[in-house]
Each structure stands twice: as structure tokens, then as C-alpha cells.
Amino acid sequence: MSNLSSSRVRYSIGRTIIALSVAQAFAIPAFAQSALPEVVISAVKQDNNKADRASVGGFSSAPIVETPASITVFTQNLMQDLQVRQTTDALKYDASVNDSYNAIGYAEQFSIRGFALDNSSSYRKDGLAIPGDASIPLENKERIEILKGIAGFQAGFATPGGVINYVTKRPTETPLRSVTVGASERGTLYGAVDLGGQFDDSRFGYRINAADERLRSYVKGADGQRQFGSLAFDWKISPQALLQLDMDYQHKSQLTVPGFQLFNGTDLPRNVSADTMLNSQPWARPVDTRDSNIGLRFEYKLNQNWKASLAANKHEFKRDDFTAFPYGCGEIAGYCANGDYDVYDYQSTNESKSPLATQALLQGKFLTAGLQHELTLGFSSFERKDRFGDYVYDYVGTSNIFHPVVVPSSSNVTQNVSLRRHEKEWSVFAQDVLSLTDNLKLHLGARHVHIKRDQYIDADTPEAKYDRSYLLPNVALVFSPQKNWSVYGSYTEGLEHGGIAPFGSENVNQLLNPNKSKQYELGVKADVGRDLTVTAAVFQIKKSLEISKLLSADDEFPTYLQAGQEKHTGLELAAQGRITSDLSLGASLTALRARQYDTGDVTLEGKRVTNVPSLKASVYADYAVQQVSGLNVNATVLYSGDKAFSPDNRVTVPGYLVVNLGARYATQIAGTATTLRFNVDNVFDKFYWRDVTQSLGGYLFPGASRLYKVSAQFDF
DSSP states (O other): OOHHHHHHHHHHHHHHHHHHHHHHHTOHHHHTOSSOOOOOOOOOOOOTTOOSEESTTSSSOEEGGGSSSEEEEEEHHHHHHTTOOSHHHHHTTSTTEEESSOOTTSOOOEEETTEEOOTTTSEEETTEEEOOSSOOOOTTEEEEEEEESOOHHHHSBOOTTEEEEEEEOOOOSSOEEEEEEEEEGGGEEEEEEEEEEEOTTSSEEEEEEEEEEEEEOSSTTOEEEEEEEEEEEEEEOSSSEEEEEEEEEEEEEEOOOOOBOOBTTTBOOOSOOTTOOSOOOTTOEEEEEEEEEEEEEEEEEOSSSEEEEEEEEEEEEEEEEEEEEEOOBTTBSSBOTTSEEEEEEEEEEEEEEOOEEEEEEEEEEEEETTEEEEEEEEEEEEEEEEEEEEOEEEEEEEEESSSOOOOOOOSOOOEEEEEEEEEEEEEEEEEEEEESSSSEEEEEEEEEEEEEEEEEEETTEEEEEEEEEEEEEEEEEEEEEETTEEEEEEEEEEEEOOOBOOTTSTTTTOBOOOEEEEEEEEEEEEEETTTEEEEEEEEEEEEEEEEEEOOSTTOSSOEEEEEEEEEEEEEEEEEEEESSSSEEEEEEEEEEEEEEESOSOTTTTTOBOTTOOSEEEEEEEEEEOTTSTTEEEEEEEEEEOOEEOSTTSSSEEOOEEEEEEEEEEEEEETTEEEEEEEEEESTTOOOOEEEEEOGGGOEEEEOOOOEEEEEEEEEO
């Protein structure tokens, strides 16, 4: 079957899933109960945008105010009100998070506390590792949890910035029938359904989510489509035993949008527009990704104090990439002053990844020598196989930012698709939370992790490997003078995969050793009243640098190696919740000093780490208009200080301030609960550089221009 035919079939399947799901919303009796009692819903003012608990800080859900870590949670309600369709839309409201080569139409990539996340280890689904190589769908997610800072104890291998955990929606106790339709500027159209409930005996529950989206980006020509479907089931085998199953599938096809490079290798691009498309050759094709998950979890309550659980998740990922990639201009490491740039035909087809993650936990409480213990014992594993071929990256001509030129494509194709990376990771871990007094708890934890990683030039030729074990400790002390607030101090160590020497290095393709990191953190958290939580944290993180360096005058190319140290010292302030009965607030501020030391290179020594603002802040406010029942208005201010673009800091990118406005109106239409939402992002249509990464040779990505979004949600 041709790619076009396959795409049409998948598109048809996506629409069919939604059509069937919508029909199901009106067929409740046949699906679940033969007769439903009348349900009367009364409005109670509470802040559904604020989360009180999270699981990302440990191995089960725990009160955020009692967890000795910096955590942000984006709830489903908050994401609905902000019309969040992808993770990028949510994470911009956390001042510790930045984009890190986050290109439209490609994988969403981020940094936390100034450290870029690793697509292979920094993302979790219900606590289990999944790749971040595709945009992670949110239709079946109850919330997004962010653990900021080193997560070696919680996750094993992960970069020092932290981890992002996606919590899936579970079956609802009462029938749920919700349909959402939306549109945004340039003709993006969106439709989604969310169905949930219980079968007759309430032992079996279900949750169904589906979405279909026609993508029309603010960047002209970056068009595409997306289809998504998911199922989740709960089986209450007995009062002690629960079995959960979930599965999802997403297909996304969209032309990706490359970034800009410096003019003459020294100057920021001038007179460019945020909607400029550089991947505009007639032979360029959408990046086509297909990914799926199957998750299984079994929980058993042994008695009142002890419980055990087993969980597994199988992920499948496939991608075809055909991009007209802009890079350099002749001998210039950037675009020419007149806007010329070299065009490369990049092709990578039949790329696939198939990771399997598992985890087993035993958790309980007991008393010894007058001390209360909360014990967790666990085992986890992660195995991943990556298959891809000898990709095409051929120079095919020169184009221009302001006056595009059509150039021919390469005649070469991707060859020799085979196993290129095989990774096995397993861990055993233990944590004991000791109640030293009624107000003082000591958290002691450690993870022993073993990693075996093989890289291959082709199926029969090993290229690089390592096989090692590490111990990652975690210690924290939490003092809670009162139940509603706490002070904590913590020390933890982390571990991340070593980098691979890039093309143009003396040691090209060499796999560097895993990189250890250390973090010290002090924090305070408080629930102010019933509905407002405020937090503050100061931290310092250290890790080895990975840099390219000429080792001798005779070297033609620099050597990629670990040398020197990267030190990030910062302050985080946050508030989330209701200020008054009518006003809700979400605020986040991060001040961060990120520097490079002991590099042996005077051009880098003491310089700022790239793509990290010294100060970033966001404030979101939502106000219920008393004069109009059901009407809420909201406003957001996003601020970022300047960023260093070049490692030697000779080029910096100005900061920005962006304002978003929105409103929602809750009413009844023909007896159906309806919520209408309208948002305007970047109200003043400000041009700014949102992402200035050194990845792939150094690229600058503009922020979105003014964008209008409208949606309607119907709850039956």
C-alpha cells in the first residue's frame, strides 16, 4: 500500500473512531446502564486548577506540601481553560522550563533548570519511562507533573533538569460524556471526545478518548494532520485487587519548521518573520510519526498497612522524515548576510524504537523502636531497541530567506535499516521515610542502577558500548511545624547518558561515559488558607561539561569530550490557587545563574550556559465576573530575560514580554452543559526568539505571532 493510501486509511480510521465515540455519547443506556438516575449537578466554588497531590516526587501519590522536591502540576481543568493542545502550550507557564530545539512538526523538546532533557529517559507515563521523540498526546492525560531537579533516585537515568510525568485518565465513577470542538487562526480544526463510566456492577470501568485535528500552523506551509485514540479499563477484581489496562495510538503528519542561524555567523537574523518557512522545497514532505502505548498495572492491598504493585508499558514509535534542511552558507557557520543559506536534502525513513519499561513495588508502614517507618522497596527495568538506516544528508543547492529558490532533491535514499542501538537498564531501590518526631521526617533512599548500552554502525559492526553499575543516593529532611506548611533540605545524585561525538569531531561517533551530577536544595511549601499553595526553593546543581576542544595544534578537528564543570544555582518561587472567591492565580518565577568552569578554554571559562535566561517569570490570573453568571476572564504575562546564544557569549538574544488574554462562558444550550472558550495569545503580536539552542549547529526559533483560539465543550 502506498504512503498516501496508508495516510488516508489512518485519517479515515481517526475520524471513524471519533464518529463512533460521539455516537456512543448518545447511547449511554445500551453501553452501560439500562436506566440512569437523574443527576443534579450543583456548582461549588473550588479551584479545580490546583493540584494538592502528585506522584512524580516518589513512587505513589503524596501531598505536594509534604514532598521534599520542587514540583509543578498542570491539571486537566487548567489545560482546558488555556486551550492547551500540546505540552509546549502548558510548560511555558512554568518559569523553570524552556524550549530546547522545539521545532514545529517535530518532537517537543525542553530544558528544566537550564539542562536539556533527554528524549530517551526524561519522560514518563504513569511513572514508567517512554521516549519523547513524538509529541505526547494530551487527550487521555489527567495531568502533567514536572519534577524539577535531579531525579536519579526516582527515575534512574535522566538529565539533571528533572522529569516530566504524564498521568493517564482513568474510568470515572459516574457517566462522563464530553465533546470538544475548536478552531484557531489559519484554519486549524479540532474535535475530541471523552467518555467514561462504569458497567452494571461497578467492578468494570472504562475511559475512551479520541481526537482528530487538521493542523494549520502560524508558520505558512507547516500544515498537517493528527489522529488519536485511546482506551482505558479498570477491573476491581476484589476489594483488595485492582487491574488496570490502557492503550493509545497516535498518527501525526506535519511539515517541520527549521530554525534560523546567525547572519555571517555573528549577527542575529534581521527583518525576518515568525511565519517564515525554510522547509519549503516542493520535494519536502511531512514528518510522519506513528506511536502507541500499551500499559498494564496490578495493585493488591495485602492488609491495612501494606500494598504491592506491578506495572509495565510497551511503547512503539515509527518515523519517516523528509526535510529540506537549512544549514550554513558556504564556509560560513551560519547564513550569509543577504539571507542565503545552503539546503540539504535530509531523509531518514523507517526509523523505529520499541522500549519496554517495568516496575514492581512493595510499600508499607510499620513501627520499630518508637519510630514510624514508611518503606518502599522496588525493582525497575527498561529495555530499548532503536532501528534506523544510513540517512541521507546531501547538499543540493542554495536558497534565500527573503527570496526562496527551488533546488533539486538528492537521488539517494535511506539504506541499511538495522538495529543501531540496544540498551538495557535495571534498578533496585529502597526508600524509608522515618518519622523522628510528629513534625520531623527523614527521607533515606538509594537506587542501584545497571546499564548496558551498545551502539552499532550496522547490524554486524559494534561501534561503542558500556556496561556499568552506579549507586544513586537521596537524602532529605522535612520539618512541618504545622500540617499546612513544611521546610525541607535535600541532597541527591543523578546520572545521564554520555553524549555521542557529533559529525566534525576528531572522535566522531564515540560514546562518552555516563555523566554523574549532584544537587543540593532547600525549600519551603505552605497551604495558605484552603485553596492557595505557595512554594520557594533554592538549589545548586553540578555536572561535567561535554564540549568540543582542539587538543593539539596538529588536530584538524576538535575532540568531543567531558571537560570542566557546569554549575547552575537558582531560586524558584511559585503560587497556585484561589486568592479570593472570584480570583485564581498561578505565578512562577525562576532566577538562575548557569555558568561553565574549569574548561581549560579562556573563551568559555565563566561564561553563561546557552539558552538559559537569568530571570524568567509567568503570571496567570482568572477572574469570575459577578455581573455575568458563568463568565470568567483571564490574562497571562510571560517574561524572559536575555539568553546567551554562542558558548563564548559573544552573541546574546534579547528578552521578551508576551501577554495572552482569554475568556470562558459556562451556560446551558438545549439542556446541555456548555463551555465556550476564546483565547488570544501574544496579544500585541510581538516578535521574539523563544528558543536559541546550540543543537545541530545552532538555531534560533521565533515565538508564535498573534494567535486566536476558540472552542466549545459540551458535557452531556
